[in-house]
Amino acid sequence: MSERHLTDEELDRWLSGEELDQEVAEHAATCLLCWHRRANFLGAVAAARAAEPEAATLERWRETALERWSGGSAPRHRWWLAAAAVLFLVALLPVVAHLRAPRADLDAETVVQEVDTLLASDPLTALAPEELLETVVPAGGNATGGGVS
Amino acid sequence: MATLARRDRQVGEETEGALLAAALGGDRAAAQELLLRHQLLVYRVCRNLLPRDQDVEAVVQETFLRALKKLHAFAGAGSFQSWIVAIAVNLCRDRLRRRRLVPFVPLETPDEDGPDPISRLEARSPDPERVAMVRQAASLVRREVQRLPSRQREVFTLRFFADLGLEDIAAALGVDVGTVKTHLHRAVHRVRAAVEEAMP
Numbered sequence A: 001m002s003e004r005h006l007t008d009e010e011l012d013r014w015l016s017g018e019e020l021d022q023e024v025a026e027h028a029a030t031c032l033l034c035w036h037r038r039a040n041f042l043g044a045v046a047a048a049r050a051a052e053p054e055a056a057t058l059e060r061w062r063e064t065a066l067e068r069w070s071g072g073s074a075p076r077h078r079w080w081l082a083a084a085a086v087l088f089l090v091a092l093l094p095v096v097a098h099l100r101a102p103r104a105d106l107d108a109e110t111v112v113q114e115v116d117t118l119l120a121s122d123p124l125t126a127l128a129p130e131e132l133l134e135t136v137v138p139a140g141g142n143a144t145g146g147g148v149s
Numbered sequence B: 001m002a003t004l005a006r007r008d009r010q011v012g013e014e015t016e017g018a019l020l021a022a023a024l025g026g027d028r029a030a031a032q033e034l035l036l037r038h039q040l041l042v043y044r045v046c047r048n049l050l051p052r053d054q055d056v057e058a059v060v061q062e063t064f065l066r067a068l069k070k071l072h073a074f075a076g077a078g079s080f081q082s083w084i085v086a087i088a089v090n091l092c093r094d095r096l097r098r099r100r101l102v103p104f105v106p107l108e109t110p111d112e113d114g115p116d117p118i119s120r121l122e123a124r125s126p127d128p129e130r131v132a133m134v135r136q137a138a139s140l141v142r143r144e145v146q147r148l149p150s151r152q153r154e155v156f157t158l159r160f161f162a163d164l165g166l167e168d169i170a171a172a173l174g175v176d177v178g179t180v181k182t183h184l185h186r187a188v189h190r191v192r193a194a195v196e197e198a199m200p
């Protein structure tokens, strides 16, 4: 066994949890002084650790996280969603009723009759203004003579 | 003997794997068991990295929640323990950055928690002089840990306050073991020098 005590560097490696060379490890295992230095460090570090929590504290925190994860608050959200949906539909009712009501100022029969009359007289002028038709298909001109200039 | 130990480890891994799979499927009991297994470790990491009690509570809960929400991203890469510690460390960094706090290990342990280590030592040791010496050394340890560069402080905390091995620390911090050793050596050197000043 080496009679040499551990150097600071070797002690730091030992404290860090690393393996020591065999000769150094053998010395460390049997030397009271080196053990004392190690024990002082580990004792002070252990004393510096923050206190452990109460079991109930961790349980409360864990349950809060689980609640948020598993959507424990989801039914409450769904209730609000449902309420919002109902309110939205109620607000929409007058609009829907208005759209579905027959237009009193429009007589379908009359409109159909007017369209029929127009088509019977001149099917093209019924669908486009006369000026446009004059440009595209000049009256008396050759309809096959060319395109739009 | 080695075979038995290996088999035990495999069973342990399978059990955690089964828990992970069940939790991924939305099983609350499995998720609860996963948290139960790692909650003290997460607490130790956060408690020793964050100075404010309310931050500790918020970050521990956020770590739990984020671990469960991101389970699909874990997908068995490495150990779940390292993964959840990585989440905790990252959230602690964020919290410190946001608050622009100088992190430190609190000088006085809070009353609402269980008995602090010094009280336990007082209860055990009949030597008041020794207790006083350890108390002073502990105070110096906290002061030195507070003064360490951030990465050294994290490595020191994970090693000595959360009891993680070098490889687990490396996995949690996303660095190689050599880097962990380098940071740990430097941190231990400084903290040990302070301890030996108080306890020659």
Ligand SMILES: [Zn+2]
Pocket (backbone or CB within 6 Å): A004, A005, A006, A027, A028, A031, A032, A033, A034, A035
């Ligand atoms: Zn020695």
